[in-house]
Amino acid sequence: MARNVQYQNSCAKYLNEVTCFEQLTEEEKQLIDNNSVEVVYKKGEIICKQGSFANHIIYLQEGLVKSYIEGSPRNLILNITPARRMVGLPSIFEGNTTFLYTVSTYVESTVKLIDINIFKQLLRTNANFASRVIDILNENTFQTYGRFYCLVCKQLSGRLADILLCLSQRIFKDTTFHLPMTRNDLAELTGMSTESVIRIMKDFKDEKLIDVNGKTISLLQVDKMVKISEFG
Amino acid sequence: MARNVQYQNSCAKYLNEVTCFEQLTEEEKQLIDNNSVEVVYKKGEIICKQGSFANHIIYLQEGLVKSYIEGSPRNLILNITPARRMVGLPSIFEGNTTFLYTVSTYVESTVKLIDINIFKQLLRTNANFASRVIDILNENTFQTYGRFYCLVCKQLSGRLADILLCLSQRIFKDTTFHLPMTRNDLAELTGMSTESVIRIMKDFKDEKLIDVNGKTISLLQVDKMVKISEFG
């Protein structure tokens, strides 16, 4: 039986690959194809910039990106998105014309930029499509709430444990993975300073919870890490 | 010309009253009416509990509620919702069957509980309806991102300034308002301790930024408060 605590860690269970396009007819798929372009971005490049006009919806075919709020004194990474997901969907709503956050690549990435008016038109004409988009949005919101709680209420070790679990389970699907990001990115993901990330990683290593070799990280005791993410 | 900083404070510009039901036909409206009940909750009562089965969608006809994540060591209030808005929409997505957060009332509130299956059915058959629901969800997400950034990256005075502005502008639509909530609620809204809320309120009062009289608050210098919410 499930307990009523659904935010042990912010690694949303569901967040699967997008399936909304399956709801389109051949004709509608064709319409999207005719009104979209495929673009390859190199590592570190910006796909869309917070505050710029949102003329398109982004579908990440291949690669890995981060979506982040640019602010002073620092940035906040909202989430990391792996291949075959939509990016920037929350930016489309009545009255808004700009991207709510910046999206940039961690590795070379291929994206499909879909004309926003065509996308909106399909939402207004194909209810099954719109319904699936709602599912995607809500799964995303679920994850955001988990991260929100985590970063606001937990202390440093819990937050780092959380993000390491998330990277392992949701992004790399392996207990050993090579980080394409810097320690500073981990800091912006967890709302702490870069020095704290490094210090806590060292602590985890000393306690044999993880193995760190430059940018390669192995989770050695996942169960303990889960405990830390819950109560840390 | 607008600058690319869209998160000066987390008080989302748009978040207006729900208009999605206007998209329904008379027949569809009837279907909703036939499959919903109206319930009056007293002050402080729980409308839906985090982790319990989400069998209905909540439309707040009259009143004021908070949506919050229950966690240990503390709770986090996700948002305050005034009358004529939907509550709990993000809980409906494929694979999820439970409420993602608890909703309770600050004042006596009248809600309409709509059968979730009927609601989902309408989403899958009326694209204009679904499209408006997407707008509502995304406006909500926009606000959440603003609060997320605020609570994670800003310091205490900025966070309190932000929530006071939000209450004034979005909820009470007046520079003087009577708080239906405790200082502890303000703490759970801003991710700080109750003592800190009280101390900073005192500071604001000493600096003649606000006037505090028990639970009645007046914003005396809104422009300065905005500056604090941006840079505090």
Added chain:
DNA sequence: TTTTTTTTATGATTTAGATCAGTTTTTATT
């Protein structure tokens, strides 16, 4: 009205985590 409970308030103390300053290592560039 009196009693109990909750909420607000304030000062003292502690601490988690940031900042600062400097070194080493890695990565990128010439």
Added chain:
DNA sequence: AATAAAAACTGATCTAAATCATAAAAAAAA
């Protein structure tokens, strides 16, 4: 391969904010 520039790391110091302790005021209950 040599140089420059990021990024990773470490220790020392500082500080913002939590916690603790206690009192006063307000609200709720008896």
